[in-house]
Amino acid sequence: MQGSGRRTVVGKVPVVMEGLYASVIPKIQYMRVTVISPEIHTYGAMLIGGVLRDAGYEVDLKTELAAREATPVLLSLYSTQHLISPAIRHFVAAHRAAGGAVYVGGPVSAAPEIVLGELSPDAVCVGEGEETVLRLLEEGPHEGISGCAWTDKGAMRFTGPAPPAPMHRPLPLIPPDIGSQDIRGASAYIETHRGCIGACTFCQVPRFFGRSVRSRDLGDVLAEVQAFKDAGAKRLSVSGGTGSLYCCSPDGAVNDEVFAALLEGMAAIMGPKNISSPDIRVDCISDTVLDAIRDYTIGWVFFGLESGSNRVLRLMGKGVTAEVAARGVEACREHGLKVAGSFIVGYPTETEEEYEETRDFIAMNSLDDVFVSIAEPIPSTPLADLVLRTPREENPVYMPHTGEYSSLHLTEAEARSFDLQQHADLFKPGLHVVTDEVFSAYLAGVRKDGEDVRRVTELLFSYYGGR
Numbered sequence: 001m002q003g004s005g006r007r008t009v010v011g012k013v014p015v016v017m018e019g020l021y022a023s024v025i026p027k028i029q030y031m032r033v034t035v036i037s038p039e040i041h042t043y044g045a046m047l048i049g050g051v052l053r054d055a056g057y058e059v060d061l062k063t064e065l066a067a068r069e070a071t072p073v074l075l076s077l078y079s080t081q082h083l084i085s086p087a088i089r090h091f092v093a094a095h096r097a098a099g100g101a102v103y104v105g106g107p108v109s110a111a112p113e114i115v116l117g118e119l120s121p122d123a124v125c126v127g128e129g130e131e132t133v134l135r136l137l138e139e140g141p142h143e144g145i146s147g148c149a150w151t152d153k154g155a156m157r158f159t160g161p162a163p164p165a166p167m168h169r170p171l172p173l174i175p176p177d178i179g180s181q182d183i184r185g186a187s188a189y190i191e192t193h194r195g196c197i198g199a200c201t202f203c204q205v206p207r208f209f210g211r212s213v214r215s216r217d218l219g220d221v222l223a224e225v226q227a228f229k230d231a232g233a234k235r236l237s238v239s240g241g242t243g244s245l246y247c248c249s250p251d252g253a254v255n256d257e258v259f260a261a262l263l264e265g266m267a268a269i270m271g272p273k274n275i276s277s278p279d280i281r282v283d284c285i286s287d288t289v290l291d292a293i294r295d296y297t298i299g300w301v302f303f304g305l306e307s308g309s310n311r312v313l314r315l316m317g318k319g320v321t322a323e324v325a326a327r328g329v330e331a332c333r334e335h336g337l338k339v340a341g342s343f344i345v346g347y348p349t350e351t352e353e354e355y356e357e358t359r360d361f362i363a364m365n366s367l368d369d370v371f372v373s374i375a376e377p378i379p380s381t382p383l384a385d386l387v388l389r390t391p392r393e394e395n396p397v398y399m400p401h402t403g404e405y406s407s408l409h410l411t412e413a414e415a416r417s418f419d420l421q422q423h424a425d426l427f428k429p430g431l432h433v434v435t436d437e438v439f440s441a442y443l444a445g446v447r448k449d450g451e452d453v454r455r456v457t458e459l460l461f462s463y464y465g466g467r
């Protein structure tokens with residue numbers, strides 16, 4: 001199978017490329033290309049759009065599944081659900097039938113065999129795609145391009161993940177409607193660094209970007225913030241779960257002065273009320289970090305707390321105990337910050353007693369906001385391996401719930417998620433009444449989460465076997 005983008009030449013004026021990536025493609029280019037990230041303009045899609053623009057391409061950046069006939073498409077997919085979406089599968093097949101190549105990249109590329117098996121694109125751009133996409137568009141997939149997987153005579157060919165991309169790169173291609181985008185309160189999430197020192201077993205970040213942190217130049221980040229503001233972005237946030245690891249030392253020690261300078265610089269451009277708090281690890285805070293969040297953002301900290309059980313936290317590879325997490329929450333309060341936390345329920349082997357420890361943690365720490373999700377086995381993570389080793393009848397995502405909510409016909413994981421959301425409302429500051437409407441919304445939400453996680457689990461079983 002091949003998919004050279006050369007099949008479509010639509011531009012009229014040759015563009016001489018002088019950008020950062022010009023050395024990897026020819027000097028004259030006429031190509032139009034469509035970059036699609038379903039539903040939202042992701043930072044990754046905007047970044048790839050910027051790389052292509054600077055390399056001389058005419059780029060259509062879209063959130064809907066549509067492209068001109070026969071133009072090459074880069075499909076940037078960020079959720080495993082995209083791999084089992086009939087609409088995306090249909091789009092890929094129809095676009096290829098119309099003569100356009102389709103290349104898939106983004107976080108889903110960590111499992112190229114599933115991408116190829118489910119969507120049948122021309123190729124998968126595996127790992128950090130800034131350089132690979134340019135060569136794929138120009139040459140189609142072949143053994144000489146790293147970070148590339150495709151199907152040949154029914155078998156997968158894979159050249160291994162792309163090497164880490166340079167952190168100095170073009171400005172993203174920012175769509176004119178960026179100001180109307182609202183992703184958890186922000187128009188966009190700015191990437192300040194890649195990689196994480198953590199090893200959380202459910203998380204793809206250290207597998208995709210590595211465990212050493214590579215940071216961008218502060219001037220580059222602030223130039224980008226200015227570009228987003230000029231394009232109409234209303235509020236920006238720092239992307240990823242490790243905000244304060246920006247410019248950390250090789251052993252992961254927080255460089256709090258540089259982090260504070262980052263937030264101060266962003267606030268000087270956008271205004272502090274338009275910078276939202278970065279997600280951070282509870283063991284990556286300091287007085288300077290928390291003061292900077294208070295002074296230069298809307299004043300919220302978001303922690304991935306996950307569980308109140310130390311055994312489950314160990315199983316998750318969080319690297320912190322519930323006691324350390326509680327001290328982190330307390331430190332935020334002492335610095336005048338509000339604290340939100342996310343929790344994961346239904347991790348394989350999580351017992352009822354361990355779930356109760358999570359309830360107790362929430363009761364004792366009165367978080368200002370709480371987000372609950374069911375453990376989702378993202379392909380390529382250790383959690384996915386654990387799920388594959390866990391018989392369905394022992395996995396809370398499948399086990400029928402027989403307790404308090406048995407009349408609602410939930411699974412154990414769904415029941416815990418449903419229960420924890422209502423429980424958290426009781427302990428948030430202020431009055432939070434669980435009305436019939438809220439009850440129904442929580443119930444519908446956990447049912448959908450449970451169904452989504454089971455679909456991903458079945459996908460894993462179908463590719464890697466299971467019990």
Ligand code: SF4
Nearest residue numbers: 196198200203205241
């Ligand atoms: S700290 Fe956050 S980004 Fe790092 S591995 Fe854990 S969940 Fe992932």
